[in-house]
Amino acid sequence: MTNTTNLIVEFKPGSIVSNLLMFLACAGESNSRKCTELKNDVLVMPKTQIFQKLVHQKADTIKSVTESKLITCTACSGTGKYDCVAKMYNGDTGKYDPLPAVRMDCQVCKGVGEVDPVVLTARAEAFEAFWCSCGNPSQSSSYVDDNTPDAACSKHHYTCNDCGKVTQTG
Ligand SMILES: [Zn+2]
Numbered sequence: 001m002t003n004t005t006n007l008i009v010e011f012k013p014g015s016i017v018s019n020l021l022m023f024l025a026c027a028g029e030s031n032s033r034k035c036t037e038l039k040n041d042v043l044v045m046p047k048t049q050i051f052q053k054l055v056h057q058k059a060d061t062i063k064s065v066t067e068s069k070l071i072t073c074t075a076c077s078g079t080g081k082y083d084c085v086a087k088m089y090n091g092d093t094g095k096y097d098p099l100p101a102v103r104m105d106c107q108v109c110k111g112v113g114e115v116d117p118v119v120l121t122a123r124a125e126a127f128e129a130f131w132c133s134c135g136n137p138s139q140s141s142s143y144v145d146d147n148t149p150d151a152a153c154s155k156h157h158y159t160c161n162d163c164g165k166v167t168q169t170g
Pocket residue numbers: 073074075076077078079080081106107108109110111112113114
């Protein structure tokens with residue numbers, strides 16, 4: 001565990017300066033210390049002098065600042081890795097055969113194995129909002145083309161006809 005202390009900075013809604021501060025905060029430190037942008041009004045950043053100074057300077061646009069520490073990522077149990085298992089349709093047997101697992105960086109902690117609890121919750125919610133988890137009882141889905149306005153993602157994908165969430169991308 002690195003025991004990095006993060007600052008969770010909540011900006012006042014609609015604050016224009018928040019975007020500038022986010023830009024400065026993200027650009028001001030090396031990659032390993034980059035802040036994690038969650039959504040427009042909340043930012044998680046390492047508690048370093050440069051960030052503390054920025055927060056202090058922009059105090060008029062900030063709603064609250066709280067501290068938190070990184071915790072072991074629950075999505076990968078701290079390994080930073082994730083085994084992606086895909087299945088391929090076999091026309092001869094009419095069944096889906098599993099392909100060899102592909103080891104990937106965990107998308108929740110970005111391969112680090114640790115994550116801020118606030119970031120963990122936000123990413124878990126984003127995951128839940130994007131992917132179908134209803135089991136697709138009707139077994140029917142709809143095709144959505146590349147760059148369809150208001151679609152869940154810009155890449156072509158399939159959505160579940162039962163819950164409307166994404167079942168497959170690409
Ligand atoms: Zn992880």
